[in-house]
Amino acid sequence: MKAQVTVTLKSGILDPQGKAIEGALKSLGVGGIASVRQGKVFDIEIADGDRAGVEARLREAAEKLLANTLIENYDVKLIVEDQ
Amino acid sequence: MKAAVIVFPGINRERDMARTLKLASGREPAMVWHADTALPAGTDIVVLPGGFSYGDYLRCGAIAARAPVMGAVQAFAAKGGLVLGVCNGFQILCETGLLPGVLMRNAGLKFICREVYLRVERSDTPFTRGYNAGQVICVPTAHGEGNYVADSETIARLEGEGRVVFRYTAPDGALAPEWNFNGATNAIAGIVNARGNVLGMMPHPENHVETALGPTDGRGLFQGLAEYLDRAA
Numbered sequence: 351m352k353a354q355v356t357v358t359l360k361s362g363i364l365d366p367q368g369k370a371i372e373g374a375l376k377s378l379g380v381g382g383i384a385s386v387r388q389g390k391v392f393d394i395e396i397a398d399g400d401r402a403g404v405e406a407r408l409r410e411a412a413e414k415l416l417a418n419t420l421i422e423n424y425d426v427k428l429i430v431e432d433q
Numbered sequence: 434m435k436a437a438v439i440v441f442p443g444i445n446r447e448r449d450m451a452r453t454l455k456l457a458s459g460r461e462p463a464m465v466w467h468a469d470t471a472l473p474a475g476t477d478i479v480v481l482p483g484g485f486s487y488g489d490y491l492r493c494g495a496i497a498a499r500a501p502v503m504g505a506v507q508a509f510a511a512k513g514g515l516v517l518g519v520c521n522g523f524q525i526l527c528e529t530g531l532l533p534g535v536l537m538r539n540a541g542l543k544f545i546c547r548e549v550y551l552r553v554e555r556s557d558t559p560f561t562r563g564y565n566a567g568q569v570i571c572v573p574t575a576h577g578e579g580n581y582v583a584d585s586e587t588i589a590r591l592e593g594e595g596r597v598v599f600r601y602t603a604p605d606g607a608l609a610p611e612w613n614f615n616g617a618t619n620a621i622a623g624i625v626n627a628r629g630n631v632l633g634m635m636p637h638p639e640n641h642v643e644t645a646l647g648p649t650d651g652r653g654l655f656q657g658l659a660e661y662l663d664r665a666a
Contacts, residue, residue, distance in 0.1 A: 363582070364616075366538045415499060418492055418528070420535050421582065 351396040352429040353408055357417045358389035392416055401428060434662040436462035437476040439506065441497045444484025444521060446637065453639040454480065457655035458663075467500040477662045478515040479506050481522030483575070483637060493536060493578045494524030503529055515559055515658070516631040520576055523623070523633030532626055532633045533591070534583030536576075540616025544577035548648075549614060549636055551622050552602040554595070558625060560632045561598055563657025569606045570650035572636045574614075579635040581617040581624075588618055599623035599634055 359365050365387050372386035394411075396404050405426060412424040436454045440447050447464065454462045462480070463473045472479065486497035497503070503525075510516045510531055518526040526532040539545060548571050553564040564570065583591070591597055599622040601613045613620040615635070623634030638651030 364537065364540070364580075366540060366542050370542055415491070415495065418495070418535055420584070421537070 351399075351401075351404060352431065353394045353396055353404065354427045354429065355392040355394060355408055355412055355416055356389060356425045356427070357392070357412070357422050358424075359387055360421055360423055363421045390416075401430075404428060434458035434460055434478060434659045435473070435475045436460075436478045436480055437465045437472050438462045438480045438482055439465050439467060439502055440482075441467045441484070441486035441500060441525075443486045443488050444482055446483035446520065446639070449637075450480055450482040450519070450639045453642050453651070453655055456642055457652070458659040465502060467497065467502050469502050470505060472502075472505050472509055476509070476514070477666070478517065478658065479509055481506075481516070481518040481525050482639075483520030483522060486521055486525065489578075492528065494521055494526075494528040497521070497525045498528035507531065510626075510631050513628065513630050515662070517560065517658075518631075518633040519637060519639065520579075520635055523635055524578065526631060526633040531631050532624060533587045534581055534624075536578050536635070537580040537582045538578050539576070539580050539614070541614075544575075545579075545614055546573075546575040548572065549574045549622075550602055550604050550606075550612065551599040551636060552606045554598055554600060558598060558629055558632070559658060559661045560625070560654055561657065562661060563653030563655075567606060569602060569604060570638075570653070571604075571641065571648050572638050572651050573640045574636040576615070576635055579615045579617065581621040581635075583618065591621075591624055592619065594627065596625050596627070596629075597621050597623075598625055598632060599636070 368387040408426045417424040524536045553568045556566045601620040603612045638654045641651035
């Protein structure tokens with residue numbers, strides 16, 4: 351099983367990196383962009399476990415380390431491959 | 434003063450810190466490796482120095498905050514032991530939850546390495562008893578992520594309880610946006626926990642202690658600590 355944990359800044363938290371990227375895209379002439387927020391994606395391979403257990407463990411990983419929940423939200427997505 | 438300096442992979446200010454601690458106390462601090470699970474017996478202050486622990490991977494201080502030694506540091510702090518975190522050390526203390534809030538990217542996006550002015554807000558803490566309240570000190574700073582951020586309730590509590598110990602100001606002590614170089618909320622440069630035994634600060638007082646290198650405004654912090662701890666011992 352594979353999983354993806356996405357970590358994003360909470361709304362209202364200033365994101366100067368996103369702002370800089372937004373400015374660079376505008377100066378490159380990429381049109382129609384209103385705003386950019388930068389986040390992180392973690393691709394995780396799961397060794398074993400059932401779906402519910404894996405999800406709980408990934409939430410634990412996000413809470414304990416991957417995200418700083420003071421400023422960041424996280425989302426856990428399981429990717430089950432067809433056998 | 435029996436100091437323990439915690440050494441994480443990737444930090445680079447531990448020797449400056451050790452040199453200053455020895456200068457202030459006459460005693461060589463113990464250098465404690467991040468993988469250790471206990472502090473040396475008799476330790477009366479733990480210091481988390483500056484640098485780039487684990488290359489600032491994930492978030493500044495995030496990996497170091499989960500290092501094996503931090504369990505012992507948290508237990509030490511819970512018993513009232515003094516803990517000082519400077520620069521990356523401050524970031525690590527926030528990541529462990531020993532201090533509230535988080536250090537975000539500087540508002541101007543640049544790494545800023547220069548002397549700054551700090552107003553000492555209180556002189557009645559073990560860390561600031563070497564200064565007078567309202568005194569302005571000049572110390573170096575060197576960081577890319579020192580923009581202190583916390584939710585409005587936390588900021589109100591820090592201010593209400595007098596836990597903001599250092600603030601970025603003009604040389605005359607006046608608050609001004611141009612002197613709050615990293616954009617920190619309320620120009621916060623250093624805070625203590627509710628009990629007052631854990632201090633985190635972004636600038637480097639340990640680098641302004643010897644006349645050969647310029648101003649010595651950082652001495653007050655370490656001499657004050659040494660006197661406090663030697664009197665307690």
